[in-house]
Amino acid sequence: AVVEHTFNVGNLSISQLCQPARIITAVNGRLPGPTVEAREGDTVVVHLVNESPYNMTIHWHGVFQRGSPWADGPAMVTQCPVKPGANYTYRFNVTDQEGTLWWHAHISFLRATVYGALVILPRGGAGAYPFSPKPHREETVILGEWWNANVYDLQQQVFLTGDTTRMPPADAYTINGKPGDLYNCSAANQTYNFRVRSNETYLLRIINAALNTPMFFKVANHTFTVVGADAAYTTPYETDVVLIAPGQTVDALMVAGAAVGRYYMAASPYDSAIPQGPQFSMTNGTAIVEYAGSAGEDKPQLPPRTEYNDTDTAFRFLSNLTALVLPGKPTVPLSVDTRMFVTAHYYGDDASAGVYTRDFPDRPPVIFDYTAVASDNDTLKYTTKSTKVRTLRYNETVEMVLQNTRLIAKESHPMHLHGFNFFVLAQGFGNYDEAAAAPRFNLVNPQERNTVAVPTGGWAVIRFVANNPGMWFMHCHFDAHLDLGLGMVFEVQDGPTAETSVPPPPMDLPQC
Ligand code: C2O
Known part of the structure; x- marks a missing residue:
């Protein structure tokens, strides 16, 4: 079936906490915005009509967007913003996933008031x-x-x-x-x-x-x-x-x-x-x-x-949390093509945060203490290189170690990957130690996530298969950190067939 909505993004006058009424940006005059409810396998079509004074995009958080990367929504990653007065139609399928996802503005901090639920019921409905x-x-x-x-x-x-x-x-x-x-x-x-x-x-x-x-x-x-x-x-x-x-x-x-x-x-x-x-x-x-x-x-x-x-x-x-293993569902890949070790630093001397990835053979010595307090002239805090785009072959299997650092304080960064679920194999505190961690990987029923809260002062190990061609943002879901640059993009190359290749952009894709 096709589930179709129109999202009018515009001004809403609202008064909370004894403040005089003020204007926020909201969808269809509601906070939260409308719930999009679909069944697994449905096509979702949402017409975004931007009546707000701001540039706008909507991201369908957690939707794989297989074959529809142009509908993913992060501004300046998969699309230019929808300008005030302009429209854009998001069209995508919700397949191979069931449960609760959500949608939100993916530009500025506007998702503070531009958000709502996206519910995917089983094909057979709630009885299934x-x-x-x-x-x-x-x-x-x-x-x-x-x-x-x-x-x-x-x-x-x-x-x-x-x-x-x-x-x-x-x-x-x-x-x-x-x-x-x-x-x-x-x-x-x-x-x-x-x-x-x-x-x-x-x-x-x-x-x-x-x-x-x-x-x-x-x-x-x-x-x-x-x-x-x-x-x-x-x-x-x-x-x-x-x-x-x-x-x-x-x-x-x-x-x-x-x-x-x-x-x-x-x-x-x-x-x-x-x-x-x-x-x-x-x-x-x-x-x-x-x-x-x-x-x-x-x-x-x-x-x-x-x-x-x-x-x-x-x-x-x-x-x-562990996965409910169901017949026909993807299981964790047991072999790995690419290993990445990822930390957060300030990049260069422009004081913007960046994701710093290194391939395993090139990783810093174990003696490096990521959980120590970083001082201002420390290489832990300021690095001269950061990863902006990483290209992956179609179907490449990726393992990432996400190591939290202590730039200012210990924090639990919620790292979100667009376009995929990943398996969370292990999590722990302190510096990642592969020899100690690998034997404890859950390769049987690891939880599947699109956002992992990397333990504060610790690490998480995730795996995913790059079976979805497109440009996929990976970033900290704290907006304050995303804005400072704590993000990177995976460019997943086309597969051998038209179905496994990025389609041409839709006619109404906004221009910058
Ligand atoms: Cu819910 Cu790129 O984010």
């Missing part, structure tokens, strides 16, 4: 999920960040100065666009209400659309069974806390099994980056789970807070 119990209902839960300032202006400040400290922390965390009533002067109509019935099962499709903040997600007195992440099914995993980094999604079943009442769902920051303590809002972004039959005025209960620097809890969640 490979997990049980079958949910009675589904609910999209999009975590976000809200700034009282104009995000386009914020981006200009960061970009023109190269100074991320000019990116102020968000004024609030949001759930489905609303901050919740724990913030000063945040009214009840700025709280999202999720109505449930006792003992029914809900499939929560949780998306982290925040610009710069990984989040812990909890619902008071309820637990989750995680059944998917990044639109790939996982082995069911029981937990009372979900860690979700910007760019990632988690599908979790929740049974409304608590006493009739009202309960907070809460999003709180995970950020171990700042040694001197948090410089961001410590208020939970909240929504309310309200049972049928509860008295509307009951004060909801809050879930116990996970500390902002609780790396153990974050790592436990992220490293315990």
